[in-house]
Amino acid sequence: MIEHLSKLTENIYQSLIKWRRDFHKHAESGWVEFRTASIVASKLLSWGYEVHVGRDVINEDDRMGVPKTEVLEQEKKRALSQGADPEWVEQFSGGFTGVVGILDTGLPGPTIAFRVDMDALDIQEALSNEHRPTKEGFSSINANMMHACGHDAHTSIGLGVAYVLSQIKDQLKGIIKLIFQPAEEGVRGAKSMVTAGVVDDVDIFIAIHVGFEAELGELICGDLGFMATTKFDVTYTGEASHAGARPEQGKNALLAAATAALNLHAISRHSEGYSRVNVGFLQAGNGRNIIPNQAIFKVEVRGETTSINDFMYQKALQIIQSAADMYEVEVNIDIVGAAKSVESSEELISFISQQAKHINEIHTIQDSYKLGGSEDATYMISHVKERGGHAAYIVFGTTLSAGHHNEQFDIDENVIPIAVKTLTLCAYNAVSYNTNRMIYNPQC
Amino acid sequence: MIEHLSKLTENIYQSLIKWRRDFHKHAESGWVEFRTASIVASKLLSWGYEVHVGRDVINEDDRMGVPKTEVLEQEKKRALSQGADPEWVEQFSGGFTGVVGILDTGLPGPTIAFRVDMDALDIQEALSNEHRPTKEGFSSINANMMHACGHDAHTSIGLGVAYVLSQIKDQLKGIIKLIFQPAEEGVRGAKSMVTAGVVDDVDIFIAIHVGFEAELGELICGDLGFMATTKFDVTYTGEASHAGARPEQGKNALLAAATAALNLHAISRHSEGYSRVNVGFLQAGNGRNIIPNQAIFKVEVRGETTSINDFMYQKALQIIQSAADMYEVEVNIDIVGAAKSVESSEELISFISQQAKHINEIHTIQDSYKLGGSEDATYMISHVKERGGHAAYIVFGTTLSAGHHNEQFDIDENVIPIAVKTLTLCAYNAVSYNTNRMIYNPQC
Amino acid sequence: MIEHLSKLTENIYQSLIKWRRDFHKHAESGWVEFRTASIVASKLLSWGYEVHVGRDVINEDDRMGVPKTEVLEQEKKRALSQGADPEWVEQFSGGFTGVVGILDTGLPGPTIAFRVDMDALDIQEALSNEHRPTKEGFSSINANMMHACGHDAHTSIGLGVAYVLSQIKDQLKGIIKLIFQPAEEGVRGAKSMVTAGVVDDVDIFIAIHVGFEAELGELICGDLGFMATTKFDVTYTGEASHAGARPEQGKNALLAAATAALNLHAISRHSEGYSRVNVGFLQAGNGRNIIPNQAIFKVEVRGETTSINDFMYQKALQIIQSAADMYEVEVNIDIVGAAKSVESSEELISFISQQAKHINEIHTIQDSYKLGGSEDATYMISHVKERGGHAAYIVFGTTLSAGHHNEQFDIDENVIPIAVKTLTLCAYNAVSYNTNRMIYNPQC
């Protein structure tokens, strides 16, 4: 079967590359992936998938960090002007840009889901010819939106997996689910898909990423050390006053924010594991001679465990509220992102490693890597495991031109077919030998 | 003579109002008063004044807070498109938007100078019909530029004084100087006119303002309590790093700025008089998950005396440098404004009060008012006094619709002729009875 | 009469010096002036004064900064061992160490009161022979208690005034009151005498001090610029935890106090006048490797007016409570001192100046001096004025060997008879010419 899957994959090699470059060129940030999502939905439908989109797969209450209505409208127009299918776009209206494709074999068997993310970063792509996408004409045409993390490749991989599995549908059992998630950057989107029920029935769940510090041909399959995290914006509202004439009448939001920032960074280390805190952005005040009546700052806390992250978040709330009280300013806190810390299922990790050994292009399998970052696929992993399923997060190595989130970021595109082959083999072997959802075939 | 001056003033009443509204409608911020200055220069020339402009009256080295070249160029184009005379505008090119008109009687006598300022504030004017300028169609057509401090009236008063005195030139002695200063807001312009020599030969100097909390018919003539001030921008440059993956590699400019802000406000009170400090604006960092590598903040210190202001400024420098060192960030400090603390000459204050008693519309003369602000006319006052001359700063009351610097600010325009009458009477009586520059006529 | 008063004063010159040196040698801090007060009470009684002491003249509820019971007991024993009269001491028991002597002439007339203070500072007196009190054998024998502010002279002056007036009782009208106040240092005692009613019936009130920067022969009679002040101790109680093993379990009182200290100093300047704030002492934590669970700090705020001081105090409370909340520590605030800002009555100042011109030794009378300190006689001055009386605070110059509160502080004792002569002349002239309490004799 691996030869057959390889052949099917090689057949669409040009498409895989073309798709990725097209997504790269039309990079769309979180919650505005109107064009990307409409292309994904169209293709899934054409390959025989049952397609769910929009509010069916996104729970409005749990979306985080959604842009303002004006931005959503403007980006919708932009997407349409860049060729997005108006019928699909309408269903994504308001920023409900998630897509789920379902391939039901009609035979009893486990439900296996693959999750990829589609959003770009709010970064202006490098425009010099030393940057290959620019030189070869596929760098982002959308200002301040760039695929600098590889989600364009993820979307392409998701489509490749969908296509290949559709071609061997009659050799599969159970149900295949392809989940295309919006707004992973800032860990804003996954929770809303979980509470919309997207992974409620999933027995086997695999989320993927490309890159990090792994080279092409490496697979990281094991503990990735994702930190739990909470991301939130704080707004302080005080009272302005002339700094020369009536300084005592002001309520100084800038000093409140400065006090909060310093004391947030002074939150105690935790003896049970790693923690992080950062005030990554702060803006306060208007004129030089006015006591600042307004401040906004962007905070994130992290923890090696969900419990440590909760400790950090609770301490942060206490500090932020107290600093506001200190300067008699009003405070508003808006959670804009969150992720959990979870570990992949050992059995599934072991199974995936077994499969990967059959892939010629994979020469190294690492069983752990300390990313030091956060991922909201953890919401899905956690949910699947809580309901008795198995879940894993794996990374396909690919040689990078620059680090993730750098304006010069680019990948070795050969990672795309490698990932398609590995994931389709996992799907085939996970579902074809048994109907007992949790016993993997040891021979594969 | 007062009757004659009154009549001359009443004759141009409509013009005074029209000029003010025209300047209001075409409000221009500091250093980009291209249109305003070219109108002033044209009129002075037409009334027989010798006109000096541009680099003749502005010393490039001492300009503070000048906009970037692109902004200057763009505003020059805007001014031209709003009807500014291209020949004059060319002489103001690069933001040298000062004008000085000289009326030499040819007879021996003192040199008396009047200084008005021409710049608007960086404020968006209120666009509701409850705001009279909007309702009557003369609110600012330039976005984010508004005459919310009355400098439009000052310019109109300056023109009125120039016109009236030109009509009685043969009854005057000595020299009359009309100084139209750019960029008073932020106390950025006066020093550059002083070091260009504009007040070197001045024996009697009067600067004016309208409004504050004085009503129409009031004159504040005495101690105004201007504080010395230094205004400066600080830029910190550190190193970015991923806040989750490599926090220890960052050099945190935001925390440096927060530390500086707090400690700046904690500078000790001074036993010899009032002081002030404000960090009125702070922006730091980019992304939430990046250790902030950049911060900019805007500071001002003030002192009841120049010496106290120097104390505040020296302490501030020490704190700003040390906070930078603490976080190993680079620091850049840019002085963008400065003013001195000075007092008006007692003899001149007394003289002006005497004259004001002859003006029917003035019913109240206050001898002191605590403004609590700063004014760069103090550079001129200080310079004139140091060279043996007499100088004063006076305020003509006018009922306001909202406080200074408010987007709803408007004045009672009747203050304009009152000021013209008072100042022209001062000019007449200061020069007509004697050739000894410092003996005022007690009878007038 | 001045000759007579001078003669009476000269007659007791040796006693005045002896008394002062005795008080100096047996210096007693605030609320433990057991020996000093018992000597004062005895003498007043022997000179025919009606004497009120202890709880009659001190309201327990309004005493501030009273030492602990053990200290009071121990100091009582010390006083007895140093010769204090046990009967009087018993009435001062518990630290009620105030004395009021009343000389009622039986004739209608105003009530005139003189207030002196009796307490020493918590300072160890210099023990080198370069310090005259040590060299001449009258430096303090009580460790860490020293008359370094001149209250020993004040007490001696008070006795001198009492004696001289008792000798001319039949030439006086109205009522003479001599108020000997405890615990002026730290502004702790006056309020409790005011609320005990001590100055309720006073028409003319004069409080005195010696020294400052005035030389012997100078009198400062006018505006002294006393600031209102509130002095308080703060205790934070958190939770200890091992800083290596369980840092997250601590509630850090030290960081709470550091945050409070910084932000207290950053309280806004006030546009209506001077203000001050100081955290003069801070102690927090125990061991290096323990999260500090305890902090204590001593704060004072001041204001040019009582209202500004209230502003400072309210802001301080807000900051102190919020910093406690920030670190989840308990807070306790204990007010240990307070004074008002008041001005002397103009008429009385003028009257005293008139009298002082008759004193040969006084060669200079200044009408203002900016002390920059606080004084709780202001409570009495304020109370007398509120009830329609006149009150003043004056300073008799005396050449100092070192500044106030310095361990080498010493005075020129000739200030004592000068003060006695001036004050007795004031008493005589204030009461002898009229029965209308508020009309001073302009001839005197």
Add this chain to the structure above:
Amino acid sequence: MIEHLSKLTENIYQSLIKWRRDFHKHAESGWVEFRTASIVASKLLSWGYEVHVGRDVINEDDRMGVPKTEVLEQEKKRALSQGADPEWVEQFSGGFTGVVGILDTGLPGPTIAFRVDMDALDIQEALSNEHRPTKEGFSSINANMMHACGHDAHTSIGLGVAYVLSQIKDQLKGIIKLIFQPAEEGVRGAKSMVTAGVVDDVDIFIAIHVGFEAELGELICGDLGFMATTKFDVTYTGEASHAGARPEQGKNALLAAATAALNLHAISRHSEGYSRVNVGFLQAGNGRNIIPNQAIFKVEVRGETTSINDFMYQKALQIIQSAADMYEVEVNIDIVGAAKSVESSEELISFISQQAKHINEIHTIQDSYKLGGSEDATYMISHVKERGGHAAYIVFGTTLSAGHHNEQFDIDENVIPIAVKTLTLCAYNAVSYNTNRMIYNPQC
């Protein structure tokens, strides 16, 4: 052999307990263990050991946190008064209270060293009868010095090991070294013994502790997670000034220290491992109304690795210097303690575990425990390993009455013979089967 060693140990059971209680009763803090060390030296000598003490085994330059000369002298007198041998005490004069006993078998073989520590804590022992040492009459008679960490048992164990091994000397090969270290609390003593050469020739090194959370019968033999640490005192010296009269003339050491404390706690987390920072004590200022001219604070930083600790220390220095500069105060930094992070040698850990299985009283052997603290035996472990030797740190469980460093701390004394048996068996088996220093006998 184990039976023989057990018998020898049981024979001295009463002595082991008596010794421990004697040391407990005469608890001596770091660098003043005059009595304890003299008893140890006497016994070692009497058992045939070559004894080195004082400056022979302590390098003066590397001692940290040594008390002042007066304290050393006073404690020496106290020790003599409590029966310390004057001849030995003289050799410890100046606080050189280390003892090393050497037993040379004369036969080729490895050098095996055991290190115990002798110092008490600066804690006042509980004096209630609920505390067994008090009830049974052996609680500390030295105020504020208490064995609340078990070093009294360690010293007793060291003596027991020395005695037992001296009894089987003819069955041993190589060299036995017993190291009795002063001043482990505060990690002050070990470095000075290392640089004096005490472990230069050691092939096998074992340091021990009793207690932590392990019960009697447990042995923790493996990774203990000691953090590297640096401990230091900071003194700031500014300028005092009256807070009301001349606040601007002060240099505020309290605010400098508050700023330093806050920013020290805000030092970035490190991505490569755990870190810690604590300002455990801070005292600043004198009087409430004086700008504080002095501050002292006690700091410690820790790191999971020596490199992370170095990062923390360098950042701390930068912050402390910059906060001093900010307030123009002088700074003095005094390192008073330091320890490294190291891991025990795997081979030695394995060997000790093997031996422990032969000890009946040991029922559980744990291979790791996260102490979260620091230990300066790490200097010795690191040095031995760097020179090719093997080194380990092990913990013998003992049921505690209260946690370490608690005033109610007490142990189950049965841990003493257990430790003696285990360590002597290790010594016997490590040296008796081979002359190759690094090959342990697998059978034992």
